[in-house]
Amino acid sequence: MEYKGFDHSFNITNRIAVITGGANGIGRAIAKLYLEKKANVAILDLNENVRDIAKELHPENAIGISCDITHNESIDEAIQTVLDQFGKIDILVNCAGVALLDDAENLSASYWQKTMDLNLTASFTMCQKVGNVMIKQGTGGKIINMASQAAIIALDNHVAYSASKAAIVSMTKSLAYEWAQFNINVNAISPTVVLTELGKKAWAGEKGEKAKQEIPLGRFGYPEEVAATALFLASDATNLITGENIVMDGGNTIK
Structure with missing residues (x-):
C-alpha cells in the first residue's frame, strides 16, 4: 500500500473497534x-x-456484548452482532486475559490449561475470525x-502466564507476516505492572516497592498509558509498523 500520510491527531473517527476484556482495567481504558x-467500540x-x-462509556457509539471468547460459537455470535450493528470491523484489541500464578513445581494442570485457553488460544481464535x-x-x-513484560523476562511464579504471553508475541509476528499482503497490521503491547484495581491490590506494599526498585524509571504503569499506545497502533501513523512488540516497562527489560 502506498504511503498517503496520516492525520497528526491520530484520528480513528468512525472506525469500528472490537475490544475483548473491555469492561474493566486496561481494556476499558x-x-x-x-x-x-x-471510534465506534464493541466491548466483548x-x-x-x-x-x-x-452505555456508560458512550450511549450511542459503544455496545457491550456478553461473550465467552474461549467458545467459538460465542465468538461467532459476537462478531455477527458487531457486523449487524456497525457493518465492518477495522480494529481488534485482544485484552482479555488471566494471571493464575504458582511456583513451577506445584502449578496445577487446570491453572496451566485455563491460562493457555484464555490468554493464547482465545486470542488466536479472535485474530483468526x-x-x-x-x-x-x-x-x-x-x-x-x-x-x-513476562513474555521476555523471567518472573517468579509466572511460568504459565509467561509462556502464554511469549506465545502471543510469536503469534503476533507470524500473523503480521502472513497478513501483510492484506494490509493488516498486527502488533503486541507488553506492559510492566499496570495499576488497574487488581494491579493495585496485587502489588501493594513491600512487594510493589521492591519491584519498582528493579525499574529504571521507578514506577509502574497506568491503564491510560497503555491505551495511548493502543491508540497509536490503531492509527494510520503506524501503517509501516507490523509484527512488533511494544515494550512499556519503564526500562525493566533493558538491563
Whole structure:
C-alpha cells in the first residue's frame, strides 16, 4: 500500500473497534480513549454488566456484548452482532486475559490449561475470525494483542502466564507476516505492572516497592498509558509498523 500520510491527531473517527476484556482495567481504558477519538467500540466481556458499562462509556457509539471468547460459537455470535450493528470491523484489541500464578513445581494442570485457553488460544481464535472479516472487507485493519513484560523476562511464579504471553508475541509476528499482503497490521503491547484495581491490590506494599526498585524509571504503569499506545497502533501513523512488540516497562527489560 502506498504511503498517503496520516492525520497528526491520530484520528480513528468512525472506525469500528472490537475490544475483548473491555469492561474493566486496561481494556476499558482503551475503549474510553477510542470513544474519545470518535471510534465506534464493541466491548466483548463476560462481565454481566457489560451492556451497562458500554452505555456508560458512550450511549450511542459503544455496545457491550456478553461473550465467552474461549467458545467459538460465542465468538461467532459476537462478531455477527458487531457486523449487524456497525457493518465492518477495522480494529481488534485482544485484552482479555488471566494471571493464575504458582511456583513451577506445584502449578496445577487446570491453572496451566485455563491460562493457555484464555490468554493464547482465545486470542488466536479472535485474530483468526476477525482477520478473516478484515480480509473479506479488503480494506486492511489493525490487530493489537496484549502481551506482557513476562513474555521476555523471567518472573517468579509466572511460568504459565509467561509462556502464554511469549506465545502471543510469536503469534503476533507470524500473523503480521502472513497478513501483510492484506494490509493488516498486527502488533503486541507488553506492559510492566499496570495499576488497574487488581494491579493495585496485587502489588501493594513491600512487594510493589521492591519491584519498582528493579525499574529504571521507578514506577509502574497506568491503564491510560497503555491505551495511548493502543491508540497509536490503531492509527494510520503506524501503517509501516507490523509484527512488533511494544515494550512499556519503564526500562525493566533493558538491563
